[in-house]
Amino acid sequence: MQKLQFAKMQGAGNDFIVLDGIRQPLTLTPAQIRWLADRHFGIGADQILLVEHPSRADADFKYRIFNADGGEVEHCGNGARCFVKFVHAVGLTHKRQINVEVQKGLIRLTLQENGEVCVEMGAPLFDPACVPFDTAQIDSHTEGNDTLWPLELGGKRVWVSVLSMGNPHAVQQVDEIEMAPVSHDGALIEAHSRFAQRVNAGFMQIVRRDMIKLRVYERGAGETLACGTGACAAAVTAIRRGLVDSPVTVSMRGGQVTILWEGAEIYMVGSAMTVFNGEIDMLDAPASSNLPV
Known part of the structure; x- marks a missing residue:
């Protein structure tokens, strides 16, 4: 060739x-x-x-x-x-x-x-073993119907939702998406020892009940302008926490998609x-x- x-x-x-x-x-x-x-x-x-x-x-x-x-x-x-x-x-x-x-x-x-x-x-998978994510000797807490897990990142602790969309995701909520330490913390989360196959690190900001903003540090690619599975993971996380309703628009730096989830299959619509x-x-x-x- x-x-x-x-x-x-x-x-x-x-x-x-x-x-x-x-x-x-x-x-x-x-x-x-x-x-x-x-x-x-x-x-x-x-x-x-x-x-x-x-x-x-x-x-x-x-x-x-x-x-x-x-x-x-x-x-x-x-x-x-x-x-x-x-x-x-x-x-x-x-x-x-x-x-x-x-x-x-x-x-x-x-x-x-x-x-x-x-x-x-x-359908999203929430069993940590399906991600896979090592939960040994750490305690989770719940928010709505969601489970949050602690990650130690160089002297500070962040709380993430861990799920699989066919690939691994760790999603955290931030107050202001443009101020989030995506490059620094994203790299630490991607390579965190609790994720045996590394992970996509999502940073989401709730805008209103039908919209979230999202940045994703992707496994093997760094921060990208958008991530489809990351948008699904963030939307599901926000819905489970009771912060938004389906359908929800996920706005990323490169554009937006609409995510529909009623507790089973996830549908994503976009260009x-x-x-x-x-x-x-x-x-x-x-x-x-x-x-x-």
Whole structure:
């Protein structure tokens, strides 16, 4: 493989390189992924999305997600919206509703008449073992129907809700989102020893009962302009604490999504768009990479 065709896409400012692995079968190394995602030496993206043939009969496609650090992850809501727009744009399907295989199951994506995409995100999991999160020798407290856990961060304590959206999340409430120490505390939370597979760190501010503001320090990517699974995790957390009602608008630096949750499946509705299409010569890709991770 020399020339790699790609689409650069974004959902609420969360940006992606989307690759058709059906018409051009691909095997990318972590070094190649880091190079493609690097904003100075490659194309630049928060994550790389790969469309493949499904391995199960009830799915239309398989969807793989790689963070900018080269690691494969379980789920990405903003990427899912870009995914359905992409497979339509390149003619891989004409169906408005598709079933997509992800690492931990099946999700359903619907391209709506107004161009927005509804993603059935699955049900949140609150058992710490499903995250996984180590609760040994710490005590939680409740707020509404939610459980908060203490994290020690370099001499201070923060309280977080811990849940899985197919990937791990730790969500804390802050008074003023723009003053929140997202870069500093987010890095500490992401790598905290109680999270065996690291974690996405969410910082949410309650605006009113139908809106929250959110910033997310994503596992393997740093702070991004938006995070779809993070928006779901924050909305669910706020609903369980009795702070907001469903549906709730989650406003992030790159845009907003609407989250609907009535105690079972979560639905996320939002936009996605192609920024540009291109081609890159993979002969320029390094066999190994010392690019920043």
